[in-house]
Amino acid sequence: MSASTSTPRHVLRWFAVAALAIAAGVAGIAGAAGAGQRSALPVLGALPPLDGAVTWLNAAPLGASALRGKVVLVDFWTYSCINCIRTLPYLRAWAQRYRDQGLVVVGVHTPEFAFEEDLANVNKAVARFGIDYPVAVDSDRRIWNAFRNDAWPVFYIADARGRVRARLAGEGNYAEAERIIQALLAEAGKAGASQPLAAPLPAPGGAGEQAAPDPANLRSGETYVGYAQAAGFAGGRLRRDVAFDYARADVGLNAWSLAGNWTVGPERARLNGAGGGIAYRFSARDLHLVLGPGSGGKPVRFQVSIDGRPPGPDAGSDIDAAGNGVIGATRLYQLVRQSGAVRPRLFEIRFLDAGAQAFAFTFG
Secondary structure (H helix, E strand, O other): OOOOOOOOOOOOEEEOOOOHHHHHHHHHHHHOOOOOOOOOOOOOOEEOOOOOEEEOOOOOOOHHHHOOOOOOEEEEEEOOHHHHOOOOOHHHHHHHHHHHHHHEEEEEEOOOOHHHHHHHHHHHHHOOOOOOOOEEEEOOHHHHHHOOOOOOOHHHHOOOOEEEEEEEEEEOOHHHHHHHHHHHHOOOOOOOOOOOOOOOOOOOOHHHHHOOOOOHHOOOOOOEEEOOEOOOEEOOOOEEOOOOOOOOOOOEOOOEEEEEEEEEEEOOOOOOOOEEEHHHHEEOOEOOOOOOHHEOOOOOEEEEEOOOEEEEHOOOOOOOOOOEEEOOOOOEEEEEEEEOOOEEEEEEEEEEEOOOOEEEEEEE
16 A cells, blocks of 8 residues: 555555575575584574563464574464465465474464454454464564564564564565575575475465455555545545435546435444445455444445456355345455456445445455
């Protein structure tokens, strides 16, 4: 997303903040075959302590003693972030492949939206995504602040001496990230890492929203519905924190509008009566929308259309071919996955019940 320097951001494609960690490090990794042989990766500083989590999932709190002698990959993520979600198949695969060689993968779940602070929501997400490595629930942002982090997702990879050797933001270039893991394991002389480095894992793939994006055809960007960061609204102006009857407006590419009676807050818009909807003209293979149910978690039924018709083979994983779906939890919903050639389409969603909450569109 486009954001000011003070605003945390989601990162679609991979870049290295410490460019040497990739450019010089990967160049020297091929020579790091012998046990204890130092790689060319730079030292970026000490790994900050993982103190201050609200709680830990899948493990007891991991302090310095528990991580001593381990290669550590710390992943900052939040569960409704599509860029974070698409990294999860790789993180699960690395955790499994290298656990016995001395790698510890730690997910630090730092929320963007208020609903992501809810521990019950985080627990459901960890179970839904099949995450079995340790997760520090960082709802108070204490770990985020200790790392001076500013984006999701970000990997910090530390060596067995507790020194950060790479900081990688975004998704993609997974082979290079795995080479860094292998090099640091070899540098530490871990069992199984003393031979020439193995080929990186084949892409583990992922179903639904965990599947890799289609960047070659991506022409739409993350779009917030709440007024604090809203952009591209085509229905005049958003009325802040008051119920208002919005009329469906014509929308050009990457513009959106509301229909029905909505109350738009800083993070989300809430539908006050059944029958309202949202329209968005987008150009991407996938369209996702972060949605929440009604008061008290009451499910909300909805119907999706594409260019005025049921989505059919272009239905996302959270709806059927007729466009029917249900909001049962506050999370990201995949509503469109174009099955043929990607082209601009008009997406419309109509909510059959009151109470729906809409937060942000993302694409892939």
